[in-house]
Amino acid sequence: MVVNVKKLVKRYGDLIALDHFDLEVKEGEVFGLLGPNGSGKTTAINCILSLLKYDKGTIEVFGKPMSPDAYDIKKDIGIIMQNVAVFDELTVYENIDYFCGLYVTDKEKRKKLVNEAIDFVALNDFRKFYPNKLSGGLLRRLNIACGIAHKPKLIILDEPTVAVDPQSRNNILEGIQKLNKQGATVIYTSHYMEEVEQICSRIAIMDKGKIIATGTKDELKAMIEIGEKISVEIFNKLEHIVNDIQKMSGISSVNYENDLLVIKSKRGNNNLTNILDYLKENNISYGKIYSELPTLNDVFLEITGKKLRD
Amino acid sequence: MFLHIFSYRFKCLIRDKQAMFWIFMFPILLATLFKMAIPDVGNLEKFEPINIAVVNNVEYQDSDAFKSTLSSVSDSASESNLMFNTKITTEEEAKDLLVNNKITGYIFMDNGPKVIVKESGFSQTILKGFISNYLQVTLQYNNVLEANPAAMQNFLSEIADNKSYIKEVSNTSASPNNSLVYYYALIAMTCLYGGMLGTKEVINIQANQTPQGARVSLAPTNKLKVFSSSILAATVIQVSIILILLVYLKFALNIDFGNQLLYVLLTVVAGSFVGVSFGAMIGSIIKGKESLKLGILISTTMMSSFLSGMMWLDMKYIVTNKFPIMAYINPANVISDAFYALYYYDTYTRFFINIGILFGFSIIFYLITYFTMRRQKYASI
Numbered sequence: 001m002v003v004n005v006k007k008l009v010k011r012y013g014d015l016i017a018l019d020h021f022d023l024e025v026k027e028g029e030v031f032g033l034l035g036p037n038g039s040g041k042t043t044a045i046n047c048i049l050s051l052l053k054y055d056k057g058t059i060e061v062f063g064k065p066m067s068p069d070a071y072d073i074k075k076d077i078g079i080i081m082q083n084v085a086v087f088d089e090l091t092v093y094e095n096i097d098y099f100c101g102l103y104v105t106d107k108e109k110r111k112k113l114v115n116e117a118i119d120f121v122a123l124n125d126f127r128k129f130y131p132n133k134l135s136g137g138l139l140r141r142l143n144i145a146c147g148i149a150h151k152p153k154l155i156i157l158d159e160p161t162v163a164v165d166p167q168s169r170n171n172i173l174e175g176i177q178k179l180n181k182q183g184a185t186v187i188y189t190s191h192y193m194e195e196v197e198q199i200c201s202r203i204a205i206m207d208k209g210k211i212i213a214t215g216t217k218d219e220l221k222a223m224i225e226i227g228e229k230i231s232v233e234i235f236n237k238l239e240h241i242v243n244d245i246q247k248m249s250g251i252s253s254v255n256y257e258n259d260l261l262v263i264k265s266k267r268g269n270n271n272l273t274n275i276l277d278y279l280k281e282n283n284i285s286y287g288k289i290y291s292e293l294p295t296l297n298d299v300f301l302e303i304t305g306k307k308l309r310d
Numbered sequence: 311m312f313l314h315i316f317s318y319r320f321k322c323l324i325r326d327k328q329a330m331f332w333i334f335m336f337p338i339l340l341a342t343l344f345k346m347a348i349p350d351v352g353n354l355e356k357f358e359p360i361n362i363a364v365v366n367n368v369e370y371q372d373s374d375a376f377k378s379t380l381s382s383v384s385d386s387a388s389e390s391n392l393m394f395n396t397k398i399t400t401e402e403e404a405k406d407l408l409v410n411n412k413i414t415g416y417i418f419m420d421n422g423p424k425v426i427v428k429e430s431g432f433s434q435t436i437l438k439g440f441i442s443n444y445l446q447v448t449l450q451y452n453n454v455l456e457a458n459p460a461a462m463q464n465f466l467s468e469i470a471d472n473k474s475y476i477k478e479v480s481n482t483s484a485s486p487n488n489s490l491v492y493y494y495a496l497i498a499m500t501c502l503y504g505g506m507l508g509t510k511e512v513i514n515i516q517a518n519q520t521p522q523g524a525r526v527s528l529a530p531t532n533k534l535k536v537f538s539s540s541i542l543a544a545t546v547i548q549v550s551i552i553l554i555l556l557v558y559l560k561f562a563l564n565i566d567f568g569n570q571l572l573y574v575l576l577t578v579v580a581g582s583f584v585g586v587s588f589g590a591m592i593g594s595i596i597k598g599k600e601s602l603k604l605g606i607l608i609s610t611t612m613m614s615s616f617l618s619g620m621m622w623l624d625m626k627y628i629v630t631n632k633f634p635i636m637a638y639i640n641p642a643n644v645i646s647d648a649f650y651a652l653y654y655y656d657t658y659t660r661f662f663i664n665i666g667i668l669f670g671f672s673i674i675f676y677l678i679t680y681f682t683m684r685r686q687k688y689a690s691i
Contacts, residue, residue: 051527053688053689
């Protein structure tokens, strides 16, 4: 086990930020910590890294108890924080070299690692640029390079794509997958379910300081009742349509909003066929019609009763 | 590792334009302004002879006693007795000179000397005092001559033996020059401005203050090592900046700091230690953003410099006389006083007391910083 957290409790006065939080991250996985803003993701990461005091619980990293002066553990951890942590007075190269130098003392080895990190985040053309001359996306890439230049075994990324353009976001996500293929274990926190679905092999969903579900994305989706979401474009709403479909077998819920009839059905066969038959038999005209599998947002919604980005 | 951190922190600080303006450019600009506002610092207290005229009429020509007295403090006098640059003119010329401000006033003999001035002032008072004194002595002379001519010899020897009962005693071989206090306070202010560097170094290694601090805290590096190499970089920059300021003051602005170069350097180093350590302490104990910390630091420094006489010379003496403890706990005052003692005293007791206080301050400030920073986990970030 790379990270093993048991019964972690962290309070800020009366507010419980982490409520008996448990986490197990295995070697070689990309582990996603998904939850809305304020759910305790960053607090959990800061506790794991021994930056924050906590009230109860145990934290082990690489099988050893984590503490602020556990240098043998820290040397194998790379962290990419939510806020960009670079110095405005140093160039791209100098920033990466400075932070890498806190881990690697050998000058030649460090030079090689810094160059590899610059290649990895594709900042070769910007080596001598100062951070204030970089776009938001390039700045995020520099932030990542500073965190991974020393080739850590465990990489923790805390919301690294906040306020990043789509191109840089894809670049960052691809980079994380590449690092994982090179052997690094990754913990990735985000409130963007699409990103977590895209790159994480296992996911924990957090709310109010607790892990409310853990598993692969398929395991998580299997936990809920909804098997399919069917959307039908209908321009003239008729009250009886909602009631009729609601009464059909295997239907969980029906909503009509903005000319769109959204039907959530339980697991089973022929849900879409049954809907189409009903519309045809009743001569109801419709526009587009499509079917989707449930998302992690549906999982979160069913478990907590609220949306991920509420 | 130590050198790696030192060299990068040195680069960061030297490239910080805002800090460099306040620590390096601002004192140089201020010193230049001082020089322009007080152009001839060395001669500020030197007495300049007063330009006067005497109307050359018959009575003046006949008044040998007055001519002789005036001559003794005019052009023919020794430098120490020289009071007036006297011009003998016609009445019209004297009036013209007065109207055109070429002279402070003129003397017109009409049953004795009369002073004509067009405004009141320091020079006019001196001229009037001189004439009053002359008239008083002349009157006494005439009275003695009328009442007891035999006593005239004693009277003449007594007025010739004019005694002063106040004696000026100098503590130094240096000539007094109060306006140097302005420059001492300016150097002191610059030393304390080094606090900006100390503040920046401290917040950049604390996880609860900056993201950079969090990243540094997560590295497998001893915090004391990071702190000491960062503070050393700040101190080296601060000492270098003050040395450049001293060179500028001495060679470009011709400010005389005496000849004790090593002691001047010791003062600068001690002052820089206090400045950087004070900033480090502010950075560690004040909670809030960097701008808040720097705001508190700059306002404290300005107040400290004001109380040491940078904006108003008399403030230094008021504080020293009325609130002596305040004078000893004000770092800017202690730094400027070290320079003052070095320049004005031939012994080093006062100087070394000041240097001791400065190093004492540094130790206290660093201890407070250390005890605040040694905590490695935070309650909140």
